[in-house]
Amino acid sequence: MIKQAKGKTPRRPPPKKPPNNQKDPVGVYCRVRPLGAEDEECCIEVISSSTIQLHAPEGFKTNRNGEYKETQYSFKRVFGVSISQMELFEHVAQPLVDDLIHGKNGLLFTYGVTGSGKTFTMTGSPGQGGLLPRSLDMIFNSIGPYQAKRYVFKTDDKNGMEVQNEVDALLERQRRENNLPVPKTPSARQKLDPEIADMIKPEEAYKADGVDEDSSYSVFVSYIEIYNNYIYDLLEETQEDVIKPKWNGGGTPLRQNTEFIPPQSRILREDQNHNMYVAGCMEVEVKSAEEAFQVFWKGQKKRKVANTCLNRESSRSHSVLIIKLAQAPLDADGDNVLQDKNQVTVSQLCLVDLAGSERTGRTGAEGTRIREAGNINQSLLNLRTCIEILRENQMCGSNRMVPYRDSKVTHLFKNYFDGEGKVKMVVCVNPKADDYEETLLVMRFAEMTQEVEVARPVDRPICGFTPGRRHRNQAFKEELSRKLEERGGPLDRDMPSVISHLVHNLPPLPSCELTDPHDDITLPRLIExxxxxxxxxxxxxxxxxxxxxxxxxxxxxxxxxxxxxxxxxxxxxxxxxxxxxxxxxxxxxxxxxxxxxxxxxxxxxxxxxxxxxxxxxxxxxxxxxxxxxxxxxxxxxxxxxxxxxxxxxxxxxxxxxxxxxxxxxxxxxxxxxxxxxxxxxxxxxxxxxxxxxxTPGRPDPPPRQTQPKRPSREERLPAKRSASPSPVPTSTPVRPLHRRSRSAGGEKWVDHKPSSSMDLGTVLQPVIPNSIQVSAPSEKALSKCDRYVLTHQEVASDGEIQTKLIKGEVIKTRGGGQSVQFTDIETLKQELTTVPGRKRKSSEGKPPNGDRADGAWTDVETRCSVAVEMRAGSNMGPGYEHHGITKRRKP
Structure with missing residues (x-):
């Protein structure tokens, strides 16, 4: 004996269906969203009622030569920016609702780029109801007088429907009404959400023709979402808001250790007719369009939405509203629903709002948003793949397997593409230039989808009873009431009530009490x-x-x-x-x-x-x-x-x-x-x-020392040295003269000289004997000294290098550290004065009588004509200057 694997449904042979060679193509419609106020360039133009033309925006090249190209696409019908929600419903959803009432299935889904108006097309807004609320309104306008009482039809949790008698339905109603919480106000149930009020105007109501008046109807609504390729029930009562307490081992739960119960995902199953359905999904029976839309809006508030750069409330999941219409014929008398499960017909209409395809680079998605966008794009890609393979199988005669199971969206609706009902698609496009590239892909997919044909659904069989039973029963009751009225009986009553009326009109019995045995009046009166x-x-x-x-x-x-x-x-x-x-x-x-x-x-x-x-x-x-x-x-x-x-x-x-x-x-x-x-x-x-x-009789003069050439600015600065070598002059032996600086006091100094300082050979240099010389200040050196001096060199405006001595006092802080407060600045600057006419050309001849040019060079005054100047401020205070040696030559 072969054991079956646990958790797997055994494969059953497909039911025998009547052959149907008639096929209809998938109806594809296009709706153009109005251009936003901030958008300037439009890339879509409506040519006719069935054709649109796409214009490539500036900077977008489409062919090999880098030229702009215009493409046209045809649809079953194109709705421009001025089209109303009512006109859209007349052409798209009204035929599907009419087929639903006559026992046929239908699938309608919106497709497009994010921010193209899919949710508005499906749901709408107050005063501008979309396809969904108008479909519900048309259903109840058509079957309103013929609805069965609540709980006469009951789901069997296997995608089927059962019929209960009036007694069982009454008990079910009483049991459920007792379990419902008591509303706070009497009109709490009847009060509608202000967001869904006035969705449809009374003058825009529609009603289907040819409704079977000898049948009873009941409408069931279920609402699911496909998020990250998982199916969640949006009508589930214990979704996300139920808190499960964690217990501490005693008898009381800990409030701080509570956790949210994640929503339970649902699985897809196959019924006995090989139709796919969501197992365990809640199906709510509704009796009016307002109640149905209230149930839908309850689930809509739980749907996954997020804010992106392209859409303030972007749908992060595919939502599916399933409307089931159960209908069964009346019995021969036309009073009660026929208690035969085989006579029950269940038709359903699926309204799908697909999430928009998007690019993470444009939406600015991060983290969870990237994962959601990837799953959305993958599911849409699987839908395109299934459509492509279906088209190839039909046009080329191939027999490739369609990968419906790769995505929950395609797996749930595979029966529709196999011939279980009509399929229609509304392609929503945004005409702004930023969406041109993605809109081009959507147009190609829509054009390919129109070439797929779906088998036309077969009409359901009609019950064998004579039509008009409900009207005949009503006419019989009216005739009986009329005859009773002619005979003087009560109106609109049955025979027991007539008899009760006559009994109450009988004369009362007289008193039967006997007080005297010789009483001859009471008994004769009673007998009479x-x-x-x-x-x-x-x-x-x-x-x-x-x-x-x-x-x-x-x-x-x-x-x-x-x-x-x-x-x-x-x-x-x-x-x-x-x-x-x-x-x-x-x-x-x-x-x-x-x-x-x-x-x-x-x-x-x-x-x-x-x-x-x-x-x-x-x-x-x-x-x-x-x-x-x-x-x-x-x-x-x-x-x-x-x-x-x-x-x-x-x-x-x-x-x-x-x-x-x-x-x-x-x-x-x-x-x-x-x-x-x-x-x-x-x-x-x-x-x-x-x-x-x-010269005779004269001692030899000492060797003459040449006057050194003062180095130029380029030669003094290391970063601007000349590439050509300069001659090395011999330096004049001059005894350095030093002056005692004010810094040479009794205090101890920190002499901070950077390693990059240059020795300019200036005569007046400050000498600080009681000092600690450092190249970088340290806390240890500052703790041992009272004064601080910083040697700083910079290039003056005239190109000469000047040295600044920045002095300060070392102050101890409360935290045990040291700080320096600067109080004085000394500036050392070297100046060179040159007398005009100093240079002589080598071409000049020797002066007569052996005399030297410009006077004798033998005396000290001529060879070392040096003048020392010093200019100081008042009392040698802060800011006084030391000028270097100024060398002048006599003319």
Whole structure:
């Protein structure tokens, strides 16, 4: 014996269905959302009632040549921005509601990019109800007078429906009403949510034609969402808001250890007819459109929505509202529902609001939003894959397996694509330019979906009873009331009530109390009263017999009429059968002609597509030619502009290099002049030495020391040293003179000299003997000293380097540390004064009589003409300056 795996449903053979070769394509409609106030560029144009055209926005290239391209797409109907919700319902949802009332299934879903108006199309707003509230309103407007009492129809939790008798339904109503909580106010149940009030105007109400008046109806509503490929029941009472306490081991729960119970996901199952349904999903029986929409809005508030950069309330899940309509025929008398489960017909209409496809780069999604967007895009991709494979199987004759099970959306609605009902899709598009690329993908998917054909549903069989039972029963009751009224009886009552009325009209019995044995009055009076009541009883019996005989005669007459009518109906049925045969023959001929017409239409379509391809090629080649001409003109103008620009660049570069060459030549000339001056000075010194050595009777002079050349600014700054080497002059031996600084007091100093400081050889340098020299301040050094001095060097405005001594006092803080308060700044600056005419050209000859030019160089005053200046402020306070050595040469 083979054991079955646990948790798996055994596979049953599919039910035998009547063959149906008639197929209808999926109805695809397009609705264009109005352009927002902040959007300027529109990429969609409505050409006709069935065609739209897409314009590529600026900067978007679609073909290989980088040109803009315009594409057109055709639908069953296109609804522009000015279309109303009522007109949309007339063309899209009204036929599906009409089929639902006549026992056929339907599927309607909205598809599009996020923010394209799908939820508004499906739900709407107050005063502008969408497809969903209008469908509910039309259902109850059509079946309102023929609804069964509550709980007469009952679900069996296996996607089926059972019928209860009136007694069981009454007990069920009493039991459930007792379990319901008592409302706070009497009108609490009747009060509608202000968000859903006035969804539909009274003048916009619709009603279906051809409703079977000999049947009883009941409507059941269920609402689910598919979130991250899991199914959740939005009508479940214990979803998310129920708190389960954690116990501490005793008898009382801990309030702080409470946790939220996560919603329980549902699974899909297959019923005995191989139709998919959500197991354990709550189905609520509703008796009015307001009550049904109230149930829907209760679940809508639990739906997963979030705020993104593109939509303030973006749907993060696919929502499905399932409307089930159960109907069963009345019995032969037309009073009660027929207690036969096989006679119950269940039809359903699924209204699906798909979540919009989105790109995380545009929505700015992070964390959980990225995961939600990925699952949404994956489920929509699975839907496209299933549609593509269905189209390929139908057009190419292949037999590929359609992957319905890859996604919960496709798995739930696979029966509709297999021929269980009509399928319609409303494609919502946003005409703004930012959504052009995603809208292009939506248009291609919609165009492909129109080519998929779905088998036409078969009409349900009609019960074998004679139609008009409800009206006949009502007419019989009215006739009986009329006859009772003619006989003086009460109106609208049955026979027991008539008898009760007559009994109450009998004369009362006299007093029967006997106080005297010789009383001869009481007993005769009682006997007379009883005899009178007996006569009245006989009259009542005769009256009752006459009424019964009259009723029996009337029933016999009615039976005779029914028999004659049955005979007439049989004759009419025979004629109808003959007409049916003729109709079948005509249908066969029509099918043959339709096939031939379809073949011709297919050929015409092929020719039209070929013509369109040739026209597109012609248009594209013409556009390509125009574009190339424009590109050629643009390239010529660019070439001219580049030539003019290059001429300007060449002239600017030439001028720049000329200036650079002049600068370098001047620098080189200055450098050569300096070298030549040094060489002349050396030659003059050598000439003087030779001349003095040849003079008789004169001792040899000491060797002359050349005056050192003062280094230039470029040579003094390390970052701006010249690349050419300069001659190394010999330094004049000068004894450094130092002055005692005010800093040389009794305090101990911290002498902070950075390692990058330069020694300028200045005569007046401060000397701080009682100091600690550091290159970086430290807490240890500051703790041992009372004063602080910082040596800072910078380049002055005239290009010379000046040294600043920034002084301060070391102060101890409350926290045990040290801080420095600066109180004084000393500035050391070196200046060099040069007398004009100092340089001599080496080409000048030797002066006569061996004299040296510009006076004798033998005395000390001539060789070392040095002047020392010092300018100070008042009392040598803060801000006084030390000027360096100023060297001047006598003329």
């Amino acid at each position: 009263a009883l005899q009178h009541r007996y006569r009245i009883k006989q009259m009542m019996i005769d009256e009752y017999s006459q009424a019964a005989n009259a009723l029996k005669a009337m029933l016999q007459d009615m039976d005779g009429n029914l028999i004659s009518k049955d005979n007439l109906i049989r004759e009419q049925t025979g004629k109808l059968d003959e007409k049916d045969k003729v109709i079948q023959t005509n249908k066969a001929e029509l099918e043959r002609l339709e096939k031939r017409t379809k073949m011709q239409e297919h050929k015409i379509d092929i020719l039209q597509k070929t013509t369109k391809i040739y026209e597109d090629d012609k248009r594209s080649m013409r556009q390509e030619l125009e574009t190339r001409e424009q590109r050629l003109h643009r390239e010529l103008s660019d070439k001219k502009r580049i030539e003019q620009r290059m001429h300007g660049v060449v002239s600017d570069t030439k001028l720049k290099w000329e200036k650079e060459c002049d600068r370098r030549v001047n620098a080189m000339q200055l450098e050569m002049q300096n070298k030549l001056w040094v060489k002349d000075e050396k030659l003059k010194q050598l000439k003087a030495i030779v001349t003095e050595s040849r």
